[in-house]
Amino acid sequence: MMSDQFETMMKSTLTPLPPADRGRQVTDSLADYIQQSALVAGDRLPAERELMAALGVGRSTIREVIRQFQALGVMETRKGSGTYLLKPITSATIHMPLSVNMGSLRDALLQTLEVRRGIECEACMAAARRRTKEDLRHISEALDEMERVHLEKGTAGKEDLVFHLAIYDATHNPLFRQLLEQMREAFESFWDTPFDRPDFARRSFPYHRTLFNAIVAQDTEAARRETIKILDIVEEDIKEMSK
Incomplete structure (x- = not known):
């Protein structure tokens, strides 16, 4: 009471x-x-x-x-x-809800991915520049768990999200996590089992490790390149599996 x-x-x-x-x-x-x-x-x-x-x-x-x-x-x-x-807020706090036309899931996903490509590349580059030893520990733990679940089950959707969120946190710019998390939230039910295909974006699995290696090396260009490889595979699978 x-x-x-x-x-x-x-x-x-x-x-x-x-x-x-x-x-x-x-x-x-x-x-x-x-x-x-x-x-x-x-x-x-x-x-x-x-x-x-x-x-x-x-x-x-x-x-x-x-x-x-x-x-x-x-x-x-x-x-x-x-x-x-987690942070003090007031009635003047800025909120940026997403509005997506869900008439075509395929088109909405591709539009979202187009925006994500720019934001996520910048986020991974920022993480490569600013990551701390503690950040690397969190990212490494998330990646190890993602790889374990992926090898055991063939897919690791939730673990994949934890890995990427750890990278966004390593930017030390909260807007990256807020924006990208909201974009994923808009399609939360879809991302549980995309197109009812557990093999969705499976080909991108190896590039998560190379992305982590680029962040460890503080190689911003490599971080951008590996991020694009992951998102290109996601785009290809959206187009192929939505036919």
Whole structure:
């Protein structure tokens, strides 16, 4: 149960919302609450049921908003513990949601890939320039796990994502992770099993190791080149498997 002091604070900053555009309103109200409550990085947010009661919305709306903040890199949910603030936010925090026409999954994927190519190449080059020993340790651990799962199962979608996120973190520019994570979020269900083909982009597997080697060597041009090889294979598979 909430303490009387916490309940009073919640009521003063969070009030039930009218029915229109609930997601946007929850986002704004939660940002206002964080600002007015002076929460800082590391502070725990109210539990889902407390937010539901205070704002008068359902669990699915709360979870969707939390996922959006997670994609922006400002919150994280720890299993069995709750949701925590990673960075202070206010109502003036810039949010850049993606809008993609899903009339044709193939075309939407190719459009997204075209944008990713530029951003991801820059991210891998930045990681090669700025990586620390700790960054290399995280990337190496993610790559080893990806290779283990790939050799065991023939595919490693989630492990592949962890590997690339470790590279984005090594740029020490949070916008890379936020932008690229949002682009992947837009196609989350697709990336679980692309075109129902577990062999999707399997040919790109060896280039993840050569990309890592380029980052270790701080060879920015090699990092760009290996990234393009991976994305070229993804593009070829999208075109081939969507026929």
